[in-house]
Amino acid sequence: xxxxxxxxxxxxxxxxxxxxxxxxxxxxxxxxxxxxxxxxxxxxxxxxxxxxxxxxxxxxxxxxxxxxxxxxxxxxxxxxxxxxxxxxxxxxxxxxxxxxxxxxxxxxxxxxxxxxxxxxxxxxxxxxxxxxxxxxxxxxxxxxxxxxxxxxxxxxxxxxxxxxxxxxxxxxxxxxxxxxxxxxxxxxxxxxxxxxxxxxxxxxxxxxxxxxxxxxxxxxxxxxxxxxxxxxxxxxxxxxxxxxxxxxxxxxxxxxxxxxxxxxxxxxxxxxxxxxxxxxxxxxxxxxxxxxxxxxxxxxxxxxxxxxxxxxxxxxxxxxxxxxxxxxxxxxxxxxxxxxxxxxxxxxxxxx
Amino acid sequence: xxxxxxxxxxxxxxxxxxxxxxxxxxxxxxxxxxxxxxxxxxxxxxxxxxxxxxxxxxxxxxxxxxxxxxxx
Numbered sequence: 001x002x003x004x005x006x007x008x009x010x011x012x013x014x015x016x017x018x019x020x021x022x023x024x025x026x027x028x029x030x031x032x033x034x035x036x037x038x039x040x041x042x043x044x045x046x047x048x049x050x051x052x053x054x055x056x057x058x059x060x061x062x063x064x065x066x067x068x069x070x071x072x073x074x075x076x077x078x079x080x081x082x083x084x085x086x087x088x089x090x091x092x093x094x095x096x097x098x099x100x101x102x103x104x105x106x107x108x109x110x111x112x113x114x115x116x117x118x119x120x121x122x123x124x125x126x127x128x129x130x131x132x133x134x135x136x137x138x139x140x141x142x143x144x145x146x147x148x149x150x151x152x153x154x155x156x157x158x159x160x161x162x163x164x165x166x167x168x169x170x171x172x173x174x175x176x177x178x179x180x181x182x183x184x185x186x187x188x189x190x191x192x193x194x195x196x197x198x199x200x201x202x203x204x205x206x207x208x209x210x211x212x213x214x215x216x217x218x219x220x221x222x223x224x225x226x227x228x229x230x231x232x233x234x235x236x237x238x239x240x241x242x243x244x245x246x247x248x249x250x251x252x253x254x255x256x257x258x259x260x261x262x263x264x265x266x267x268x269x270x271x272x273x274x275x276x277x278x279x280x281x282x283x284x285x286x287x288x289x290x291x292x293x294x295x296x297x298x299x300x301x302x303x304x305x306x307x308x309x310x311x312x313x314x315x316x317x318x319x320x321x322x323x324x325x326x327x328x329x330x331x332x333x334x335x336x337x338x339x340x341x342x343x344x345x346x347x348x349x350x351x352x
Numbered sequence: 353x354x355x356x357x358x359x360x361x362x363x364x365x366x367x368x369x370x371x372x373x374x375x376x377x378x379x380x381x382x383x384x385x386x387x388x389x390x391x392x393x394x395x396x397x398x399x400x401x402x403x404x405x406x407x408x409x410x411x412x413x414x415x416x417x418x419x420x421x422x423x424x
Contacts, residue, residue, distance in 0.1 A: 331388065
């Protein structure tokens with residue numbers, strides 16, 4: 001199993017999932033968390049999701065103003081996690097407090113810091129501005145997978161699997177047979193994998209949504225900001241149609257495929273998936289086609305990774321893998337993750 | 353996550369071949385047909401990266417990459 005990297009920001013939810021009507025419970029890096037918004041300014045609040053009394057999930061409780069009232073015995077917590085009421089007595093034990101977590105809402109994502117809160121710097125959260133920028137339309141979803149989060153990282157860093165697992169949707173023969181370029185920015189913790197197809201079949205996903213007939217120029221530029229955010233900058237255009245000399249690209253179809261890879265518990269990962277486009281942004285038929293088609297693609301990955309995890313679980317210890325050229329980016333991602341895990345485990349003074 | 357450092361490793365899979373061509377942030381270059389071997393070489397820096405350019409001095413830094421000395 002891939003160990004968890006602490007002292008990092010993780011996407012815990014979409015903005016629209018966190019509200020006041022219902023408390024949201026989610027487990028991130030093994031820590032049960034409850035999410036809600038304050039009454040006055042709607043700021044997200046993240047607290048440990050266990051009442052100090054008998055460990056009842058606060059996410060199965062209710063809000064009273066900005067306070068959570070435990071659904072079991074009424075222990076009541078404010079937005080800082082401090083217990084402000086216990087039933088039947090005036091004295092509130094000093095230890096009656098649940099942990100509150102640093103949280104940032106940005107680009108329609110709710111990020112939570114897992115680790116030492118004194119190290120949480122919102123400036124280090126990678127951006128995905130297309131998710132809520134004018135001129136872009138986004139469809140999104142989230143699927144829990146019963147697999148080591150490392151398997152999802154492997155999957156997304158090596159898109160040659162599109163040819164085989166997603167044939168008839170986004171995969172064509174050219175994806176698997178086109179060489180990749182891999183770059184690692186060590187300090188930034190970013191892995192970039194680029195695959196440029198000059199003359200490729202147009203997969204049904206794009207043929208039906210863009211209306212392009214015939215072959216295409218297809219670029220897939222991955223930018224993985226370890227550990228959580230994965231950006232795939234996709235450009236397609238009729239074959240031979242390139243961006244203009246001034247950098248503008250009026251004839252290219254740009255699609256930003258975003259994933260947040262958030263480890264939940266050991267062997268469980270949240271697969272947040274988003275597809276944003278800057279073309280036909282008002283066409284609801286295209287939107288619904290992309291939503292349905294991409295959901296099918298995501299579920300093909302979910303089924304494959306569930307199966308793979310079960311299979312790995314039944315292996316004898318000490319099995320070996322075999323890596324080839326297509327794995328160059330995935331190997332880089334594994335190594336960066338291993339470094340982040342190590343750094344997250346170090347005492348505070350050695351982290352920086 | 354920290355800021356970009358310019359410490360960039362690059363591996364090009366040469367089109368039409370099975371060959372990987374690696375360029376370390378120090379400018380040293382290496383070819384291999386196995387990504388595991390390639391990463392071992394790359395991350396062995398500075399060991400096996402003499403003078404930064406074992407396969408002859410490059411004409412300039414790789415495009416888009418800042419070149420650095422052997423300081424890591």
